[in-house]
Amino acid sequence: MIHLQWPVMLAAVLAGLGVYGVIARRNAVLVLIGVELILNAANLLLVTAGSRPDAPLAAGSVVTLFVVTIAAAEISIALAVILVMFRRFGHIDLTAVPDLTKGAPEHTERDPTDRTDPAALAAEEVSEP
Amino acid sequence: MTGLAIDVVTLLPALIPLAGVLVVLVADLVVPRLRGLPYAVAAVASLGAAGAAIPGVAAGAGTVRTTFCLSAGWFSPGGGSFSYTPGEASPYTSAMAASECLWRAGALGSSLQLGAGLAAAVCLALAWPVARARPAESTREPIEAILFLTALTGTVVVAASRDIGTWLVALELATLPVIALVALTGTRAALAGAMQLLVTSLVSFALLAVGAALWFLATGAPFFSPDAALAAGQVPAGTVAAAAPAPSVALLSLSLVLVLAGLGFKLSLVPFHAWTPTAYAGSTPAVATFLATVSKIGALAALLVLVQALSGLGTPGLLAVAVLSAVTMTLGNVMALRQDDVVRLLAWSTVAQAGWVILPLVSISALGQRSAGIYLLTYVAATLVAFAVVARTVQEVGARGRGMAAYAGLWLRSPWRAGALALALTSLAGLPPGVIGLVGKIVAFRPVIVEGWVWLALVAAGNAVLGVAVYLRWLRPVLNPSEAETGSAPVEPAAAGQAGPSAVLAGRRLAITVALVASVLVLLAVSIQPQLLLGLFGT
């Protein structure tokens, strides 16, 4: 016997902590930690609901597994973007990402989709700190 | 165990893009030096997906194409003895689940799939590379094509999904590739946009997952079905205060608003919109177009899945939707008024239009859902044309094509393109000759009036006026070069020649032109005969 209010309360707490972490951190990786906490709150809710009797199709467990996998996929993309950002900007501070598109657009290439234009690349690299 | 009935034909809208992914990969192995090939394959696959959705559209409002249907006895109900009292049991029973399907595409869903397929094809044409031999180490083209295709797959699937699992996976499938696409543009601006898109989407998805979990908790059903909502909404037997809504209803509404918030980021609703201008402005026109069209279709499709499940409860509407809608369209229009970069203007216009898209959803009814779908597709058609014009101009004059000054006197230089732009902008503004925009606005208004949201109708009417100002501000220099903002010399279209021999650019120019012409034709057709679009939804 287990009373379901406990897992639900834990999920609520985890969600709140995740929200706090998402906003209070400026390091992008630490923001990811907050996101993971919220996702885990969702997982806990799913598991809790799935542990009730007559929950059909083993849905609680299965969807939880799905969410875990989705989280893994997210993390891989997120880390790639974070790494690239670190290389280009030298930091991953979310409170300080400059808005580079204001004013003159950065696209100085003759064809913006042509990423292999050496002149454009040179122009970009110069602008890098 | 009987087999799960799988109807491949019904699944084709999702399978064709996936097959396209495989073909792109194989083709890249065989002929890696043809830069245009992945885009061509992907465009064909997108059109194929659109074509495969047509039977669902043509079937009319009543019919629903289903597959992956469960049947009684397929699953074993949880065994064992449980110690629960009847009132506390999960109200959703296995018997109810027996009638569910994991793929349910009605006329509405099929129409959205059709729109997504066509829009994706246009985006792929806009992304067409410069026909130059590609450096050996570059893998950009096939990957971009694959990302476009998988995002399209996610959009198509989410429109037909019915269960929490598919819904969540498909949503993520529609979102993650787009983030990669934005980041792939590679410039600092693009990375700034990608980072903002990334963190917003991650947080939104996490909250969305919480919302989905709450739905499961409230109904006990892994399906977004009206049965489940009804079962949860029933007042438990024995409760005296029968008039009070069941506590589950509050939970359901929390679940709906969490989902709304989670999807609001994809739709660019106002508190969740901050990424929109940055990401649009940072990415190439093709990716921005994709963000503005296919992504929105996916988001609305996902939202409609939940809304149509709730429509069984007979609730008249949600204040939260009304507030979001009003705030969104107001801020979007106000900010759009101040943009001089046309891509940013279109980004803010997307925000404003998103407010219009969810406006009809204040009425959680079939009428509201249909109206939202119709409005979204009108917006998508007009936005495709506008972005195609921008892409053509950028291709011609380079980055200056993003400034409004580049469009001064376009009417004199290129009357056809200016005409297309005028049609698109008037459609977005809801003015003739963009009749379809007007029709869409009226359609979106109807549920608001029916439900009697007076203040919301007033706000929307004010925004309709504001929107006219937004788009006419762009249109004015197009038609009247003397009114162009001073300080910028007229753009001479000779810049294209510098990039190399014009033959090199021919393939890209041709692709963009084809996309532009095709989207203009669609917009023109629905403007002349709005019934074509309205008929999609079986009205």
Place this chain on the structure above:
Amino acid sequence: MTTRDIVFVVVGVITALSGLLAVSTRHVVHAALWLLVCLGSLAGCYIVLGQELVGIVQLLVYVGAIVVLVLFALMLTRAPIGPQPDIDAPVWQRVVAALLGAATTALVAAATLPVIGQQSVDLDTPVVTTQQIASAIFGTWVWPFELLSVLLLVALVGAFAVSRVVLARRSRS
């Protein structure tokens, strides 16, 4: 309070506290480690709730893969060892964060608790066996499962491409 209740509460408190530390510590690497503790003990919660498979997957995937990825990311972005004064956003932002976090907790709790009420389940005989989960994944849920494989593939390809494009560009200059 049954035995399971007590066990759950204990593990849950560990989870919540480690989660709190994960989002509030000033050591960047410690945050990742506390996350590891938090997710690990959450796996314990799942096991208490009778979902052994989910608990194990949580340990394997989350603790074993995701947290390690996070740690790698911290290293690759040259996260310093030791306390960092500027790891957190400005004070006002943290206050807002705390308020919003509390509001979220309150909302979820206020909405769910009346529904869950005093519901309790007997978990001595498992509600869902691993066998059932397996057959459900490859039976009922095969469609989202296949989509999930596409998602993972695309995520890997995308991550690869995103990092590689820029690497290629850097190598050129």
Place this chain on the structure above:
Amino acid sequence: MTWVVRLVVLVPALAGLAGLLLARSRPAAQRIAVGAAVATTVLALIQWVAPLGTGDIDTFGALPLGDLSAPLHLLSDELSGLIGFVVAFVVLTIQAYTVWYLREDARYPQFAAGVSLFAAGMLLLVQSADLVLTLVGWEIMGWCSWLLIGHDSERAAARRAAYKAFMVTRIADIAMVVGLITLSVRARSTDLFAVLTEPGRTGLLTFGLVCVVFGIAGKSGLVPFHDWLPDAMEGPTPVSALIHAATMVAAGSYVIARLFSLYAGNDAARTVLAVLAAITMVYAAALAFAQSDLKRLLAYSTLSQVAIMLSALAAAPAAFGVGPGMGHLVGHAFFKALLFLGGGWLAVIAGSTALAPMAGHVRSGVVLRWGMAIGFAALAGVPPLVGFFTKDTVIDAALEGAADGAGFRAWVVVVALFATVLLTAAYCTRAWLVLANGPQPARRPANGALEVERVGAPAGSVTNSRLAGVAWSPDGAVVAAGTERPPEQTSAGEPDPELVDETPPAPSEHRPSVQVAPWRGWWSDTELLALLRTASVAALAAGSVLGTLLLLTLPGSIHVGWLSAVVSVLLIAGAAWAVWVVARRGQRDAADVLPQPVRAAAVAGLGADTAYAAFGRAVVATARLVVFLDRDVLDAYPRAFAATTRAVGRAGQRTHRAVPSLGLIGVVAGVVVVAVLGVTVWR
């Protein structure tokens, strides 16, 4: 046969469009214009001889107007057949005449196309069995009149006249549109027969009919709206003939005639019409007497004559039908077109449209002399010309109406009619005496200035020659020419054989020679041109004599009572004799007996133009006030809205710094707010 009816409208319309769009060369334009006019006349003749008697001839198919049915049918009966034929015939003579008259005008193609379009508008109105089509024809005429009056657009006076005509008729058109819409709404159909047969709702009916009366008052020049017509003389003479003889001015009468069965039962509307018509006919006839310019004189006479037509419709007993009014329309069409074309011919000879320089020139040619004589006689109502029959039919109808118990409105009309007969005879005699009794024109070309002086001499007054030039000019300056600047006489290289000896040279200081490349081509033969002109005048003269025969086909259009005939003949004779005496047997202008200030005021239209200008200023002032109120009072809200929008936009721009962290706050705060709203207010 139904195609004949449609073609009657279609042929001139297509000719007009083709002339505007295609024909850039003069020969082509001439062929199109005259050819189309001939074809139209033939078609109209066929229709008149064998009217279909049906009102169900489809045009474009019905208009989708919701509850209002608008079948857009055409109508072909005896009335429309006759009027259509007369219109087509008059237009044909005018087109032929124009070929001569504008033989050196570079913009002839546009002009001819305008005339064709104008004719199409009138024919559409004549054939229409649907109020929408009526309105369409009405509007076409309004626009074309603006184009044609302003044909000499390099002259400020012509431009102003065109704008004045357009604005004045436009203002009256408001009433017209309101009236027609009221009638349509009342019948829930724009179909003429539905409108005519709809019973009940008399309040609405009266309102609609009175509005229509005011609407036609604009184009027909009834009193408050009359002043545009004399000014419209700034247009070339063929336009004046076109507007006055058969089309625009008469269109109002035709519309009333079409609605006659409604008017017959509605005293209020008919009384309004009767009063307006009575005032107009006397007033205009009196002013005509004082005019010093032939074209303006004819313009005032038109006002008076059109009022006679309308008075017939206002006062005749219902049993008489529309015969008297429409009969006068037909007769008037012939003799007024005749007078205008002859007047234009005279003006070309004399080099001015003012009466004084024309003195004596009427004797230049047989056709001209007899044509003008017949025209004035018919206008005055001398038996047995058509004017006598039609006018006396009107008088007789009015008397019958009075006897029939129509009361006030019939008596007003009767009194006004007799007064008008008297005045008409007087001004006709006066004009004829001036034109016929001047000194014999010089056989040899003489100095133009001398010419004017000599013309003025017999009247013995410098005043006269000054008055000859009193024509309206925009800034009030007296211009020393007639209203219109008639074209130069045939250039020296191509002498007109008939007129070669009598032609004075152009007074060059007033009329710089038109710089047009000499025209060579089809019909370049001046004899042919002169023949066209002479044939047009002769044909109209014949129409004025024999027009009565045409009217035999229209029941009720000839009905001369012996009492009224005797009285009017006596009045005519008396007036003619009196004028002859006053004019000292033609030795001076009879109008010179009028006191000088009165005469000057009359020439200036009794200040109507000043009143219009004042009205215009008042409107503009009101508009300014409204604009002020709108901009500075009402508009404050929208402008505040715009300012707020801008401010919010600026603020928004500042806060949107694209910092992800702030975006995240937005997301989460939005979620919480939305969730609270969603959970607590589940509406």
